Amino acid sequence: MNVTESMKKRINATDQTRCNEGLIEACMTNNTPTVHKLVGMADLAYADYEALGWALRNNNLENVRAIVNASGEQHRPHIIARFQQAKKLSVDVLKLCVQYLNDSVPPHPADGYAFERQNAGIGNAGIVLDLAQRSIEDNNIAGLLYLITQCDPNSHSGRLLRTAAQEGREEMMDVLYPLSDPEKTIEAMREYINITRPNTKISLGIRRISERMEQERLRGKLRDVVDNAGKSVTRKM
Numbered sequence: 001m002n003v004t005e006s007m008k009k010r011i012n013a014t015d016q017t018r019c020n021e022g023l024i025e026a027c028m029t030n031n032t033p034t035v036h037k038l039v040g041m042a043d044l045a046y047a048d049y050e051a052l053g054w055a056l057r058n059n060n061l062e063n064v065r066a067i068v069n070a071s072g073e074q075h076r077p078h079i080i081a082r083f084q085q086a087k088k089l090s091v092d093v094l095k096l097c098v099q100y101l102n103d104s105v106p107p108h109p110a111d112g113y114a115f116e117r118q119n120a121g122i123g124n125a126g127i128v129l130d131l132a133q134r135s136i137e138d139n140n141i142a143g144l145l146y147l148i149t150q151c152d153p154n155s156h157s158g159r160l161l162r163t164a165a166q167e168g169r170e171e172m173m174d175v176l177y178p179l180s181d182p183e184k185t186i187e188a189m190r191e192y193i194n195i196t197r198p199n200t201k202i203s204l205g206i207r208r209i210s211e212r213m214e215q216e217r218l219r220g221k222l223r224d225v226v227d228n229a230g231k232s233v234t235r236k237m
Contacts, residue, residue, distance in 0.1 A: 020046035027063050039070045049078050056086035068100050072226045076104055088138045091146045098150050106236050125151055136163045136172055158185030163207035177200035182209050
């Protein structure tokens with residue numbers, strides 16, 4: 001039995017509740033010293049991991065790190081779920097999340113880790129892709145710029161470009177377009193509409209990507225004209 005388990009066994013139910021609620025309040029108010037004091041004695045799962053929820057809402061890196069470091073394997077799916085639910089996470093907190101994903105997977109996942117196989121893909125890649133999509137939806141460009149270095153932006157039929165186009169995130173489309181296969185992305189979007197039903201948001205996304213493709217085609221033509229003009233001048237000289 002480790003020290004933390006021993007301490008928890010000595011705390012009665014009333015004190016345990018106070019400890020749990022104290023940790024939530026400390027995370028809510030960014031009271032990092034109190035978080036460090038209570039995190040080893042509190043039940044991290046209390047109130048559906050609300051202490052971690054507040055640490056993430058506040059983008060408090062030290063409090064998030066303290067809770068993550070105090071967690072065990074049984075907490076992993078719930079901690080990941082909290083990361084995925086959080087909005088506009090800072091790059092530093094996202095880096096901690098990716099590090100946690102990479103460091104906390106056992107060599108041979110037990111059945112309990114089927115969570116990852118069902119979570120927007122297989123393993124960590126799908127989870128990171130989820131976080132990147134959430135960054136697009138939250139208009140978190142800094143988060144997206146970091147996360148696309150940790151996953152394949154073109155995976156899942158250009159899911160990230162598709163999301164940026166549907167959300168009308170022009171700056172993010174600028175980033176994702178050259179990393180994606182826009183034709184396949186449009187094809188997947190049209191297929192989805194055909195299987196389900198007409199969708200205004202998806203249709204707007206298709207139009208935005210199509211317009212970007214046409215712009216790139218015109219730029220290519222212009223470059224060819226300029227290059228050929230330069231060659232003609234050189235030959236005359």
